[in-house]
Amino acid sequence: MTYTSMLVHVQDNQESDERVKLAALMASRFDAKLIGIGCVPAISPEAQLRVNDGTSGQRSTDAFPVLPWYEDQELEPRFRNAAGANRSDLEWKASMQFPADALFHESARADLIVVGQRPSNPANRPHLVINPADVVLRCGRPVLIVPPGLSHLDADSIVVAWSNTREARRAVIDALPLLRQASHVNIIEVIEDTGGRNSAVKRVDKVAEFLRLHDVDANTHVHEIIDGTASDTILLHAEQRHADLIVAGGYGHSRAREWAFGGVTRDLLSRSTKCCMLSH
8 A cells, every 4th residue: 555646735935845745754654646636716707897896895686606817827847847847747727616525636646645734825815725624525535734833754753642433443444545654653542531541552552553454563552631622632742752743533523522621632623843644
């Protein structure tokens, strides 16, 4: 199992350039094709004219949406420059769909999707904002979420945040190409109290046994929440292990429950300073 094709979301900012560079380095590592996708959602000509005339704030009397018009012919050159202009394994895709929709439709030909951690477009371009949670939930592919400022991922030390869910099982399978190359893999399960320790130890030991069958040596850890949340415990463990990648299942609980009561997925998407690979 390996990655043969990767899909990266491209925007017109420095954060996107760093993300593309990271994705390109990963693609080279696995001899994979890198597909860049830039989104310019279509709006009506009437709406475009009103925006150009400075009347976009007026209420529309027709059925067309009034959205700021955005068109950047430099997105493809920007993508190729950030990825390495002389590469032959690049492909560009311009889409007139909203970003999450575009990634969903293109994801069928990608082993891995690379997106930014948070929306970075100005508020006057709402049609270009992408929520990584939507990509995780919709695309059926592992999603690598890259925080701002990162342009390289060694993935030599990886933390697997384990929970006894279908999503966590999927995440371990999806991350195998990276796990096989890592020098240090640590599996951690966070429990609420000591009463569940024995069961948790058995669970992470089973994961380690599975990984050994795939030529991955992994250490196992079970930690009780002392202060903060399960997410705080995972992030602290990753910091202590000098890991730059966290692998986890995405939305093992419903998204509504995660946002209402808190959850690991939500916190990793919003707070992690390390790359996170999530599978749903």
